[in-house]
Structures are given as structure tokens and as C-alpha cells.
Amino acid sequence: MSDPAAAALPVAIEPNHDEHLVAAVEEAGGRVVGLDEARVLVWIGIVDDFPELPDHIEWVALKTAGIEEYVSAGIIDDRRRWTNASGFYAENVAEHALALLLAGLRQINTAVLRHWDKQPIDTAVRSLHGSTVAIIGAGGIAASLIPRLTASGARVIAVNRSGRPVEGAALTVPSERLAEVWEQTDHVVLAAPATAETRHLINADSLAALPSHAWIVNVARGPLIDQTSLVTALREGGIAGAALDVTDPEPPAGDDPLWSMPNVIITPHVANPSSGLTRTMAPWLAKNIRHFVAGEELIAVVTAGSAY
Amino acid sequence: MSDPAAAALPVAIEPNHDEHLVAAVEEAGGRVVGLDEARVLVWIGIVDDFPELPDHIEWVALKTAGIEEYVSAGIIDDRRRWTNASGFYAENVAEHALALLLAGLRQINTAVLRHWDKQPIDTAVRSLHGSTVAIIGAGGIAASLIPRLTASGARVIAVNRSGRPVEGAALTVPSERLAEVWEQTDHVVLAAPATAETRHLINADSLAALPSHAWIVNVARGPLIDQTSLVTALREGGIAGAALDVTDPEPPAGDDPLWSMPNVIITPHVANPSSGLTRTMAPWLAKNIRHFVAGEELIAVVTAGSAY
Numbered sequence: 001m002s003d004p005a006a007a008a009l010p011v012a013i014e015p016n017h018d019e020h021l022v023a024a025v026e027e028a029g030g031r032v033v034g035l036d037e038a039r040v041l042v043w044i045g046i047v048d049d050f051p052e053l054p055d056h057i058e059w060v061a062l063k064t065a066g067i068e069e070y071v072s073a074g075i076i077d078d079r080r081r082w083t084n085a086s087g088f089y090a091e092n093v094a095e096h097a098l099a100l101l102l103a104g105l106r107q108i109n110t111a112v113l114r115h116w117d118k119q120p121i122d123t124a125v126r127s128l129h130g131s132t133v134a135i136i137g138a139g140g141i142a143a144s145l146i147p148r149l150t151a152s153g154a155r156v157i158a159v160n161r162s163g164r165p166v167e168g169a170a171l172t173v174p175s176e177r178l179a180e181v182w183e184q185t186d187h188v189v190l191a192a193p194a195t196a197e198t199r200h201l202i203n204a205d206s207l208a209a210l211p212s213h214a215w216i217v218n219v220a221r222g223p224l225i226d227q228t229s230l231v232t233a234l235r236e237g238g239i240a241g242a243a244l245d246v247t248d249p250e251p252p253a254g255d256d257p258l259w260s261m262p263n264v265i266i267t268p269h270v271a272n273p274s275s276g277l278t279r280t281m282a283p284w285l286a287k288n289i290r291h292f293v294a295g296e297e298l299i300a301v302v303t304a305g306s307a308y
Numbered sequence: 309m310s311d312p313a314a315a316a317l318p319v320a321i322e323p324n325h326d327e328h329l330v331a332a333v334e335e336a337g338g339r340v341v342g343l344d345e346a347r348v349l350v351w352i353g354i355v356d357d358f359p360e361l362p363d364h365i366e367w368v369a370l371k372t373a374g375i376e377e378y379v380s381a382g383i384i385d386d387r388r389r390w391t392n393a394s395g396f397y398a399e400n401v402a403e404h405a406l407a408l409l410l411a412g413l414r415q416i417n418t419a420v421l422r423h424w425d426k427q428p429i430d431t432a433v434r435s436l437h438g439s440t441v442a443i444i445g446a447g448g449i450a451a452s453l454i455p456r457l458t459a460s461g462a463r464v465i466a467v468n469r470s471g472r473p474v475e476g477a478a479l480t481v482p483s484e485r486l487a488e489v490w491e492q493t494d495h496v497v498l499a500a501p502a503t504a505e506t507r508h509l510i511n512a513d514s515l516a517a518l519p520s521h522a523w524i525v526n527v528a529r530g531p532l533i534d535q536t537s538l539v540t541a542l543r544e545g546g547i548a549g550a551a552l553d554v555t556d557p558e559p560p561a562g563d564d565p566l567w568s569m570p571n572v573i574i575t576p577h578v579a580n581p582s583s584g585l586t587r588t589m590a591p592w593l594a595k596n597i598r599h600f601v602a603g604e605e606l607i608a609v610v611t612a613g614s615a616y
Contacts, residue, residue: 102407151459
């Protein structure tokens with residue numbers, strides 16, 4: 001090209017010029033500019049600070065996988081393209097889900113709190129190998145989690161909207177038949193976005209249908225679980241335990257019974273650590289900028305109506 | 309057969325008639341008898357209670373994978389065959405090793421102790437995917453652990469005696485070159501028997517050579533680690549953490565500094581839970597009895613000189 005400046009895509013990174021993302025933009029042949037000159041906005045701030053968008057913004061790249069706050073604030077419009085980070089953090093979140101499930105089954109939390117209390121721990125340890133795990137929400141997290149689970153000798157039931165078979169799953173069930181899943185599984189991993197449909201999908205009914213040895217892992221969003229019913233089931237032995245990276249509200253109140261239950265593990269929403277987020281996002285942003293410049297389809301396009 | 313009683317192999321199960329093993333013996337075509345009539349002894353007691361063996365005992369099946377106590381007590385002789393449980397519990401132990409490693413990397417222990425202390429936990433979480441894990445001792449546990457680690461996106465260095473390439477490992481190093489491994493790995497899993505050669509293989513030198521972000525997992529035997537040097541390295545940040553299912557002594561003393569270190573996870577020797585041991589052993593015993601009756605090679609033969 002004779003005029004490289006004209007060829008370089010003007011990209012705004014707001015509200016701050018994160019070093020990993022600046023490097024990604026420049027590596028992909030873009031240049032970082034202010035919002036008033038940009039054709040693309042990479043937004044790494046919080047939803048409350050989201051700016052008024054000039055008409056010349058053709059694409060907004062959000063840093064999060066969950067976009068429910070942007071949807072309910074009416075920010076996602078149909079005048080430009082929007083992408084989220086769906087799939088970018090899947091390896092990390094899948095790894096955390098496996099860590100939580102194994103920590104529960106192998107009684108790591110109990111061992112940390114009750115030093116060498118061998119007899120009760122020995123009899124409570126359960127194996128992932130030979131068990132069945134249902135993954136609710138068959139997106140990127142499920143795709144990363146399934147090979148980890150099958151390598152550990154577990155069988156996977158995937159639940160998605162369409163019921164279209166998910167690779168590596170022994171069985172795929174459409175979400176409209178979710179109620180049939182509980183009795184067929186040993187454990188549950190929640191990996192679906194928060195939508196009206198997924199709200200409280202773990203409730204008194206599903207908890208009653210699950211076996212008493214079941215562990216529930218939530219790496220998705222707190223509102224997928226009716227937490228009052230969960231506490232009751234955990235207290236009465238309806239299920240074996242819950243390992244939660246997300247809660248409702250977040251964090252739970254200081255006097256929430258979850259904090260003192262021996263069969264609960266809570267990590268503070270770190271399945272995809274914020275501290276490493278832009279570093280993980282950077283290669284994906286670079287790839288998407290190349291797609292945009294080339295007029296190709298963007299990765300992780302979302303609309304206000306997007307759900308799992 | 310015209311005389312089924314004559315065909316049934318007489319097997320003693322001592323010191324008690326465990327239901328899972330009685331069923332296994334009978335299923336394999338044996339009959340359970342007293343030690344005075346038996347050709348085979350299945351010993352599920354402790355080493356101190358091991359009986360005087362009549363000459364007509366041709367094979368002793370031990371329930372443990374580690375046989376160092378039987379070796380040092382001079383019990384294992386060359387007048388009959390001996391088998392241990394090497395490999396029988398490998399899936400279980402490999403699963404526990406993975407659970408411990410992930411619990412450390414994902415800060416599950418910290419999260420359990422420090423409720424929603426988000427910022428320090430978020431910045432301390434590390435990923436197994438993209439890391440290198442060295443497994444010391446390339447027997448059944450390693451064979452079960454390698455596919456679990458590679459499915460999680462980790463690269464494996466296997467260390468064995470011969471240096472003969474181990475399936476699934478990116479690199480196999482002979483134990484005589486163990487000192488070269490520490491600088492090449494991110495994390496270490498100990499899965500070798502306790503022998504004179506493996507004693508204190510984690511010591512001040514290996515701890516100094518490991519990277520400061522390293523986690524050490526021990527699912528083998530406590531004496532593989534020089535625990536005094538370990539405590540020093542953990543205190544001074546020489547390594548990131550230790551997740552131990554075995555210690556030296558076992559359990560650690562109540563005032564052992566390991567108990568109060570934030571970067572230590574201790575489970576009470578439950579990688580292969582005692583409570584489920586004979587159930588897990590039963591199908592292997594049935595298989596070995598069939599081999600014995602057919603004059604075929606036994607699984608897991610050991611001698612007084614056996615080592616990894």
C-alpha cells in the first residue's frame with residue numbers, strides 16, 4: 001500500500017490503553033486512536049461507564065463472555081456489530097470446573113479444614129472415573145471440558161438448545177428435555193449463560209431428582225441456581241455438595257449459610273482470572289481485527305437476543 | 309469336570325473374610341479355606357500380623373502397592389510367588405494427583421480458608437494448560453495420569469529407570485539424569501516407590517533448581533521428600549506450593565509448620581481410600597486367580613528386590 005496510515009484500521013481501546021491489547025491491535029495492522037476517530041471500539045471497562053457511541057463505530061468488542069448486563073442496559077443495538085469473548089476463556093474456565101469437581105469428590109476442602117481426620121475423609125472420597133457428568137450449556141467451555149472429563153474416565157451428557165450431538169459426549173439432550181437429565185447423571189456442571197430460560201434451572205425439583213451423591217459445579221452465573229433450595233438440599237443430604245465459582249448475590253452475604261457448610265466450596269469468581277484477562281484476550285482480538293479488515297465473519301458475534 | 313471340589317483352587321483370605329474378595333475367589337473358580345489347607349494366601353492385614361507361611365503356600369497376594377515394609381521385615385522370600393497391587397489403584401491415585409495439582413494451581417485451598425478474598429486469589433491462580441509437569445516414577449500411576457494431564461493441555465516429562473520412552477510423554481528421562489529435569493519443568497508429581505534410591509529425591513538441590521512457580525504433588529511416599537528442606541523452600545518462596553497425600557512422618561506432628569502454611573494442601577493418605585480398597589482389588593484378584601489356575605504369568609509379581 002502506498003499510504004499505510006490510511007490502511008491501518010483506527011481502533012479505540014477504552015477506558016484505558018491496556019498494553020496487551022494495544023500490542024494486539026498494532027500486530028494485526030491497526031492503530032490505536034481516540035473514540036472520535038475510531039471505526040472499532042474495544043471496551044474493557046464496566047457496563048456503567050459505557051460511552052455514547054458515535055455513528056462511525058462499526059464494531060464493538062466486549063471483553064466478557066457474559067453480556068446480560070449489556071443486554072438489560074439496552075446497550076447492544078443493531079446499528080453495528082458486537083462481539084463478546086465467548087470461547088476466549090474456555091480453557092481456563094473448563095480447567096477451573098474440573099478443579100472444583102475433583103476438589104469436591106476427593107474431599108480436598110474437608111482435608112484443608114480438618115487436619116488428617118482420616119476415617120471420615122477416607123470414606124467420603126469419591127471417584128470421577130466411572131461416573132457420569134452432565135454439562136448444561138454446550139458452548140466453548142463444554143468443548144474444552146469434555147476431553148478433560150473423558151480422559152479422567154467419566155462419561156458426559158451434554159445439554160444444548162438444539163440437541164445436535166456434541167462431540168465427545170456419550171449423549172446430547174436438548175434443553176427442553178432437561179428434566180430427564182437429573183436422574184441419569186452423577187454430577188452436574190453449569191456452563192450456560194444467564195438468561196430468562198436458564199434462571200433457577202437448579203431448583204427444588206432438579207435437586208430432588210439428582211442422586212444424593214451428586215456434586216454441582218457452577219462456573220457460569222449465580223442466578224442459574226435457586227440458592228435457597230440449594231442450601232436446603234445440601235443441609236438435608238439431597239445432594240453431596242456444591243462447588244461454586246459464582247453465586248447470587250456475589251459475594252454471598254457474610255452470614256450466608258453457604259460459608260459454613262462443610263460440603264460447599266466457593267472460589268471468588270476466578271475461573272477466568274481478571275488479572276490475566278486482557279493477556280488471554282489479546283490473540284483473539286488480533287485475529288478478529290484481521291477478519292474485520294479482510295471483510296470476513298467476526299468470531300463471537302452477539303446480538304441483544306443472544307443466548308445459549 | 310467330574311470333581312469340582314478337586315478343581316477348585318483352595319485360597320485363604322486372612323485375617324478376615326472380606327466379602328468383595330470372597331466373591332472374587334468364588335467367581336474365579338476358587339474356594340475359600342483356612343491357611344492350613346490353602347495353596348494361595350490373600351493377605352489383607354497389616355505387616356506386623358503376617359503369619360508363618362506353610363510350605364504349601366505357592367503364592368501370596370498382598371493388597372498394597374507399596375511393599376517396602378514387607379521387604380524390610382524380610383517377609384518376601386523366594387520359595388513362592390508374591391504379588392502386590394501395583395496398578396490396581398492407579399486410576400484412583402492418578403485422579404487424586406490431578407485433583408491435588410489443580411487445587412493448588414487454582415487456589416482452592418486458599419479460597420476455602422479466606423472467604424471471597426478476591427484480589428490476592430485472582431492474581432495467584434495459575435493454569436495447568438500450557439504448563440509442563442514432570443512425573444517421577446513411570447508405572448501404573450503415570451500411565452493413568454499422563455492422558456489426564458495432556459487432555460488438560462499440559463506437557464509431560466516422564467522419569468523412569470530405563471529412559472525407555474513412556475507413551476504420551478513429550479520426553480522421557482532416565483532417573484540417573486533426574487537432576488536435569490527440575491529446570492525444564494513447571495510442576496512435579498511424585499509417583500515412585502520408596503526405595504534407597506528415591507529417598508529425599510526432593511531435597512535442597514532439587515528445590516533450588518525448580519522454578520518459583522512450581523507445585524510439588526506427592527501421592528507416593530513421604531520419605532521421597534526431605535520435608536525440612538521443603539518447609540524452607542515453601543517459606544522462602546523457592547517454590548509455589550506443595551500438595552501432599554503422604555508425609556514423613558504420617559500424619560505430621562500437630563505443630564509441624566506444614567499445617568499452617570497457606571501454600572500447602574495435605575490430604576490424609578486417601579488417594580487410594582482404604583474403605584474402598586478390597587472392592588477395587590476384587591476384579592484384579594479374580595483375574596490373577598484365573599491366571600494362576602491356567603498356569604499363566606501373574607499380574608504384579610514382586611520380589612524382595614523390586615523397585616521402580
